[in-house]
Amino acid sequence: MQQRLARGEAAALAELYDRFASLVHTLAYRVLEDDTGADRVTREVFGYVWENPDAYDPQQGSLRAWIAMLTQRQAVHRLRASQTATACEDTLTSEALEERIREASVAARADYIVTSMPAPLRAALELAYFDRRDYRQAAAALGVTEDEARRRLRLGLQLLSTAHVQPPRAVSPPGYGRAL
Amino acid sequence: MTGRGGPDPYDDAYGESSGGTGDGRDGPGRGSDADLPSHPAGPPRIPPPRSAAEDSGHWPGALDGGIPAPRPPTAHEARADEAWADETPADETPAERAPKPGPEPDTASNPEPTAGSEPEATPTPKPTPKPHPGHEREPALGPEPEPTPRPAPEANPESEPESEPHPEPEPRPAPEPPVPAKLPAAAPAPPAPPLAAPTPSAAHPLSHDLLRSLLGAWALTACSQEETSAVEAHLNHCPSCAEEALRLRDAVGLLHTEHSLDLDPMLRSRVLAGCLGRRPARIPMPGWASAYDAEAARLDALLRDMGEAEWRAPVRLKWFDGRRLTGRDTTVAGVIGHLMVVDGIVAASLGLPDPMGAAAPGSPQARTEAYWHHEPGAAYGAGPPGAVRELWREQGHALVRTVSFAGRGVAELDVPYGEFALPIRDAFLDRALECWVHAGDIAEAIDYPYEPPASAHLKAMIDLCARLLPGTLAERRRAGLASPPRRLVEAGTPGRTLHLQVEGTGGGDWYIPLDSPAAMAAPEEAVATIALDQEAFYLLASGHVPPQEAAAGLSGDTEAIRDVLFATASLSRL
Numbered sequence: 001m002q003q004r005l006a007r008g009e010a011a012a013l014a015e016l017y018d019r020f021a022s023l024v025h026t027l028a029y030r031v032l033e034d035d036t037g038a039d040r041v042t043r044e045v046f047g048y049v050w051e052n053p054d055a056y057d058p059q060q061g062s063l064r065a066w067i068a069m070l071t072q073r074q075a076v077h078r079l080r081a082s083q084t085a086t087a088c089e090d091t092l093t094s095e096a097l098e099e100r101i102r103e104a105s106v107a108a109r110a111d112y113i114v115t116s117m118p119a120p121l122r123a124a125l126e127l128a129y130f131d132r133r134d135y136r137q138a139a140a141a142l143g144v145t146e147d148e149a150r151r152r153l154r155l156g157l158q159l160l161s162t163a164h165v166q167p168p169r170a171v172s173p174p175g176y177g178r179a180l
Numbered sequence: 181m182t183g184r185g186g187p188d189p190y191d192d193a194y195g196e197s198s199g200g201t202g203d204g205r206d207g208p209g210r211g212s213d214a215d216l217p218s219h220p221a222g223p224p225r226i227p228p229p230r231s232a233a234e235d236s237g238h239w240p241g242a243l244d245g246g247i248p249a250p251r252p253p254t255a256h257e258a259r260a261d262e263a264w265a266d267e268t269p270a271d272e273t274p275a276e277r278a279p280k281p282g283p284e285p286d287t288a289s290n291p292e293p294t295a296g297s298e299p300e301a302t303p304t305p306k307p308t309p310k311p312h313p314g315h316e317r318e319p320a321l322g323p324e325p326e327p328t329p330r331p332a333p334e335a336n337p338e339s340e341p342e343s344e345p346h347p348e349p350e351p352r353p354a355p356e357p358p359v360p361a362k363l364p365a366a367a368p369a370p371p372a373p374p375l376a377a378p379t380p381s382a383a384h385p386l387s388h389d390l391l392r393s394l395l396g397a398w399a400l401t402a403c404s405q406e407e408t409s410a411v412e413a414h415l416n417h418c419p420s421c422a423e424e425a426l427r428l429r430d431a432v433g434l435l436h437t438e439h440s441l442d443l444d445p446m447l448r449s450r451v452l453a454g455c456l457g458r459r460p461a462r463i464p465m466p467g468w469a470s471a472y473d474a475e476a477a478r479l480d481a482l483l484r485d486m487g488e489a490e491w492r493a494p495v496r497l498k499w500f501d502g503r504r505l506t507g508r509d510t511t512v513a514g515v516i517g518h519l520m521v522v523d524g525i526v527a528a529s530l531g532l533p534d535p536m537g538a539a540a541p542g543s544p545q546a547r548t549e550a551y552w553h554h555e556p557g558a559a560y561g562a563g564p565p566g567a568v569r570e571l572w573r574e575q576g577h578a579l580v581r582t583v584s585f586a587g588r589g590v591a592e593l594d595v596p597y598g599e600f601a602l603p604i605r606d607a608f609l610d611r612a613l614e615c616w617v618h619a620g621d622i623a624e625a626i627d628y629p630y631e632p633p634a635s636a637h638l639k640a641m642i643d644l645c646a647r648l649l650p651g652t653l654a655e656r657r658r659a660g661l662a663s664p665p666r667r668l669v670e671a672g673t674p675g676r677t678l679h680l681q682v683e684g685t686g687g688g689d690w691y692i693p694l695d696s697p698a699a700m701a702a703p704e705e706a707v708a709t710i711a712l713d714q715e716a717f718y719l720l721a722s723g724h725v726p727p728q729e730a731a732a733g734l735s736g737d738t739e740a741i742r743d744v745l746f747a748t749a750s751l752s753r754l
Contacts, residue, residue, distance in 0.1 A: 008461050008463055011473075013452060014580065017448055018573075039444070042447065043454045046451050046455055047451075051455075129432070134397070134403060155396070
């Protein structure tokens with residue numbers, strides 16, 4: 001994908017958007033809580049990737065993780081800029097701003113964990129949370145034992161709970177990611 | 181954007197990752213590599229990751245068990261590890277060992293990063309020292325032997341706030357109340373001292389593991405009433421489970437339904453156009469392929485968040501078979517399979533692999549029936565839901581990519597559809613129209629709104645229909661389904677004409693030669709007019725309404741009008 005982008009393939013850009021637009025927009029929305037702002041960050045992030053395909057280093061992790069990181073940074077940048085711009089009324093106190101960024105970081109991280117989670121775990125969580133099935137129904141729907149359904153729900157939530165543990169930038173992406 | 185190097189917002193937003201290898205935030209080897217072997221937890225028990233390449237990478241440490249790993253256990257974690265040491269199975273996940281609120285502050289604490297693996301170690305509690313709160317990223321990093329080398333004067337926006345809620349050296353995560361209302365007895369009065377690790381499980385030797393395994397389901401309120409009661413009773417005297425229960429309940433709060441992932445479909449074209457404005461494509465996409473590219477992306481977005489049940493939702497595909505409306509029942513998955521195998525005709529003619537193999541039938545209907553016959557799971561929803569989406573989408577991307585590379589010459593390449601053929605540029609428009617029509621069918625089946633295509637794309641699709649009408653009219657005439665020509669027209673000369681007027685942003689005026697496909701249409705020769713809005717045209721041309729009931733304003737020669745309405749409906753097919 002990186003090579004195709006570097007070659008200037010419009011079709012690769014379209015594919016890139018199809019794969020990651022939802023991730024980018026959702027993460028940006030988490031920070032900005034504003035559709036227009038999230039649209040703008042989406043344009044900026046894809047514009048940056050398209051203009052600088054070589055900025056991505058596959059050694060540092062997956063393309064997905066890189067794009068998520070770009071999005072998070074740019075969204076926080078936009079949030080800070082908008083807060084500075086509207087200096088007087090309607091401005092958050094700096095504590096409130098930092099708290100919001102912190103919460104958005106946790107939420108963005110949670111979003112990312114959910115979207116990147118192994119599919120069996122996510123499927124179990126979706127059945128239990130979005131479809132409101134109990135774990136026995138989830139086990140039946142997934143074709144696994146009840147033990148396994150309980151395990152998946154617990155493990156999925158454990159993974160999700162790590163969103164609280166560290167700010168996203170405290171560690172860099174693991175080094176074994178593959179390019180798209 | 182001014183690119184890299186200037187006072188561009190991207191500089192502070194993006195620039196630091198490249199140069200920041202010495203910064204503690206960047207190096208994967210900072211602590212994780214060194215700590216991983218010594219961490220008490222074994223490799224995480226996580227099912228194999230999905231095959232999609234982008235899922236192989238993780239948000240920093242999120243999924244590979246790396247969350248606890250890069251950070252030595254805090255005093256709380258060490259304490260918790262002790263409490264669990266002799267009943268935690270060897271293959272337990274590291275997440276088990278996240279902070280647990282010790283009910284008794286004097287139980288134990290271990291500042292050594294590696295000592296969590298030594299169950300009997302019981303040093304005195306030692307809150308994480310925090311001499312430089314301004315530089316501290318997170319209290320838990322306190323005992324780390326390798327201090328963060330660089331204070332990072334320019335914001336580390338995500339982590340900065342981390343230090344603010346915890347100005348005091350209390351290592352317990354602030355948002356976690358020590359005594360949750362739901363778990364009243366967890367902290368204040370544990371019946372068994374948690375340091376006597378075997379006690380909780382000894383008191384309930386058979387049920388503890390089971391109860392603990394239920395915590396995820398409990399947090400999601402996905403277990404039975406009896407189980408819920410049993411879990412909650414257990415939480416009253418098992419601090420470790422109580423802590424985990426609380427943590428998992430918190431995690432449920434992170435599963436959001438709001439802001440579902442419905443992107444504005446028009447955002448795609450704006451984003452892509454913006455990118456191409458900043459850096460023109462060296463290998464552009466042919467203009468005639470853009471409608472397919474956009475419509476496939478729109479349909480894909482509709483499919484994105486569909487659950488299993490929706491993939492199996494019944495869908496009735498409708499079309500006009502030349503004489504009457506007909507239909508075929510399938511599922512959402514079956515519709516996507518249908519799109520995939522018909523797209524396969526285009527793929528094969530471009531030299532791409534045909535999803536049906538080399539001996540595939542030629543006509544769209546025969547291919548679809550063969551596919552549904554051989555893949556009943558796809559047609560009736562017994563197979564893995566949504567798997568066909570990947571196949572369809574990958575093939576679609578390959579189609580667009582291939583014609584982008586092939587250049588101008590490929591536009592006129594014939595695509596054989598069995599009884600007829602289309603030049604590839606029209607085949608792409610036809611596939612775009614099919615995407616839209618079937619997206620509409622799916623949206624209706626799952627009761628979801630779906631908008632018409634972008635104006636330019638809609639206009640191109642209507643134009644394709646208008647160009648196909650004379651040939652269809654002639655076919656119907658040969659089959660005795662349309663009235664014979666009124667007069668013989670020499671090829672290329674003006675003949676009787678019907679004025680097709682489509683209203684709407686994608687609409688326009690088209691002139692259809694009535695007597696022969698070879699005749700020239702001429703506005704001054706118009707003998708009849710059909711005026712309808714684009715939605716009505718869509719319903720007519722997709723065979724979703726009987727042609728005689730199309731909501732159209734009609735004037736002029738009634739026979740010509742009838743013939744054209746029926747021919748338009750006949751453009752539809754399975």
